[in-house]
Amino acid sequence: MSELGTAEERAAKERRGPGSAHRGGPPHAAIGLPADTSQDFVAGARRILGLLRPERLVVWTTVVLAVGSVVLNAIGPKVLGRATDLVFAGSFGRQIPAGVSQEQAVEQLRARGEDRVADVLAAMDHVVPGQGVDTGALGRVLLGVLAIYVVAAVLQLVQGRLLTGAVNRTIYRLREDVEDKLHRLPLPYFDGQPRGELLSRVTNDIDNVAQSLQQTLSQLLTALLTVVAVVSMMLWISPLLALVALVTIPVTMLVTAAIGKRSQRHFVQQWKSTGEVNAVVEETFTGHELVKVFGRQEQSARDFAVKNDELHHASFRASFISGVIMPTMMFIGNLNYVAIAVVGGLRVASGTMSLGDVQAFIQYSRQFTQPLTQVASMANLVQSGVASAERVFAVLDAPEQEPEARTPTRIEDPHGRVAFEDVSFSYTPGTPLIEHLDLVVEPGQTVAIVGPTGAGKTTLVNLVLRFYELDGGRITLDGVDITELTRTGLRSRIGMVLQDTWLFAGTIRENIAYGRPGASDEEVLEAARATFVDRFVHALPDGYDTVLDAEAGNLSAGERQLVTIARAFLAQPSLLILDEATSSVDTRTELLVQQAMAALRSDRTSFVIAHRLSTIRDADLILVMEEGRIVEQGSHAELLAAGGAFAALYAAQFSGAVDPDAAMGAGSAV
Incomplete structure (x- = not known):
């Protein structure tokens, strides 16, 4: 029995694609998911x-x-250095007797064998024997330096x-582009995305791109x-x-x-792991009741611990490896500073350079x-920002809907006539799900669809909504191919619960x-x-003005369902799709809702996907898929x-005892 169940589950999974429970569609896992390594850092x-x-x-x-600021700072x-030369020249001038020229002082020093000092004195400008530092000139130089740095x-x-x-x-524009892109992406893209x-991608990664640009762009420009x-x-x-000094550049x-x-590859993994951690947290939080039950x-x-550990290690490696750059560069800079100080000191001593220079x-x-x-x-910020940008660009570059x-x-006068003409569709190429389907639903008819999981029930109505594109054939609404309508125009005529x-x-x-939108109170x-x-x-504190939280937790499951049904009523569609719409409503309320549904379905074409046969007894046509x-x-x-699959299903739901063979037959139709 378990082997049979496993085989059936595997066959159903092959028909509908993996992970397709919520809408009957497969998660196209390869679309938009980040790569393990950076695609191209430069690009x-x-x-x-x-x-x-x-x-x-x-x-x-x-x-x-920036050019002006950098030039002034340079x-x-x-x-x-001119100020330093003035101070240094003043100290030498004070030691030279008045009336002796700079050239005479140099000759006297050479005569005494003090050639090195003589070379230093000969290289100096503005030495006035017998006078100290020219404070007036020094003050003007310092004020000039102050003005230069203030303007810079x-x-x-x-x-x-x-x-x-x-x-x-x-x-701001990037966020708008991503938001607009999400509206243009086909439904299969979202099926494949946790x-x-x-x-x-649309929050953390964009924030990281903003932070990277904010913190690095100006500094990189100034640095270069x-x-x-x-x-x-x-x-x-x-x-x-x-x-x-330039020896340090290639190093x-x-x-x-x-x-x-x-x-770089660790930064890519860091942001990939961040997304995975978010996915685990979001999934667990959304289903926290079932997790506890x-x-x-x-x-x-x-x-969570596994994903968090992966994020921890990726973040640590990325930060540690990129963090090694800073102390390494400081070490190289210090070596360069020592070399310049030694060579510069020798050149001052030889008189080929001034102390100020x-x-x-x-x-x-x-x-x-x-x-x-x-x-x-900033290398870690830049690499992290590029890694995040690649993930955002992957969303922006994802294939859009046709x-x-x-x-x-x-359609000026809609009636709701739907026709499937030789329709073929598959989620995965080479694995057909619907082949050469022909079906005509007349205006005002209620069509119920039953069948096992993965049979294509929800897929059928999704094709009417043009959530997916056909492989072959066409679907018409009131004689018009739905591909000739705008998606907004098509879906505005369809109500869905x-x-x-x-x-x-x-x-x-x-x-x-x-x-x-625009409906009156x-x-x-x-x-x-x-x-x-x-x-x-009316039992709620604020009546119709009661504010629902994000999960509408202040309403029961049945009350939430009734609100969605009221929303469909208000839309006044010409075509109605009910996907187990009364499954969360109690039996007494279901009877009342059925009466309202009958009024709603009047003069409207309706597709009803149902497992509870009590909701489809009055259907004009029942399809078993x-x-x-x-x-x-x-x-x-x-x-x-007819005594076929539907009869077995009916017997399984409403008969008191069912023999094992009948139960097995019913299982294929549920």
Whole structure:
């Protein structure tokens, strides 16, 4: 028996695809899921920058401001070195007797054998024998340096303000693009996405892209410009010392590339694991009642622990490996600083450089290594941002649903006649589910669909709604191919009530009015009274203005179902789809709802997917489906008289005792 059940389950799974329980469709798992490694770091970074294209005027303005700020900051040490030379020259001038020229003092020093000191004095400018430091000149130089740094700071402040606005507007547009994209994606895409994973992409990953742009874009721009400006100043002051300093560039690039290559894949795994953790948490929280009922708390905790452990290790490896860059770069910078200090000191002693130039060069060496170290320290943010961006771009690049007809048709006088003409459909190529199906449903008819799980019942109505595209044949509504209608135009004529209720956070009145925007309060109340929502609403504290939470936990399952039925009533569709719509309603309420359903179905074509045969006794036509085919059709009485699968199902539900063979036969029709 267990082997038979396993074989049947496996066959059903092959027919409908894995994980398709909630809508009869398969999860196309390969669509949009992140790769284990980064697709292309350079391409990803280039595409992120491409998002700033609408802000190019602001971006170029910030570039100009950044250039101005960097140039001023680069000039500052050179001017400050002038102040050092003035102080140094003043100290020498005080030691030279008045009336002795600088040249005479140099000759006297050489005569005494103090050639090194003589070389230093000969290289100095503005030495006035017998006088100390020229405080007036020193003051003007210092004020000039102060002005340079103040203007540079103001330019940098304005640049940061403009760039912050540009980045925030860019992320704003990115969120809008993702939101619009989600509305254009086909239903199979969402079938294949764990909700927590998709939510992580459109929330956490976009936030991470914003943080990365905000924290790195301005600094990277300033850092690159600073390197160019500082290298230019160093070459101007001393090509030899500049050569010593530039040795660190290839070393820096090699170290950063080697470490970054190792850390990038861990950042991708980090954000993939974040999405998986979110998926586990969201799934467990949504079904927390069942988790407790079946005592699966420990299993849920273990599942969470496994995913959380993967996230922990991925985050640790990514942060640790990328964090190694910063101390490594500081070590290289310190070695460079020591080399410059030694060589510079020797050149001052030989009189080939002034002390002020050496001081300025040492400052430039610090300014040179600082942006390199800064870029290295931001490597983890940049890599993390690119990894998140790739996940967001995967959503934006996902194949969209087929475009609407260029010249869509409108049905001016809808009646609700539905025809399936040689319809074929499969979720997976090579594994057909529905083949060459022909069916005509006349206006006003109620068609009930029964059959085993995976037979294609829900798929059939999903095809009418054009949630999926056909492999062959066509479906017409009032003689018009549904592909010639806009999806909005098609679905606006269809009302749908599902077994799984969906209510949003809002008042009961707003949830009913969702079925037809612009409906008056009286029309909402009329729909509520027709579906017996009015009976329980008055028992609530705020009546129709009672606010439902996200899960509508302040209503019972049956009350939630009644609200969704009222929503369908209000929509006044020409075609009605009921997917086990009364399964959560008690028996007494079901009888009342059946009366309301009869009024609703009047002059409307209705598809009713049902397992409880009490809801379909009055159906004009009952279809029994197996493996995507209609194996029986007729009225309730005709099918019972035929003694086939429907009769076995009826016997299993309403007979007192059923022999094992009948039960086995009924199992194939449930």
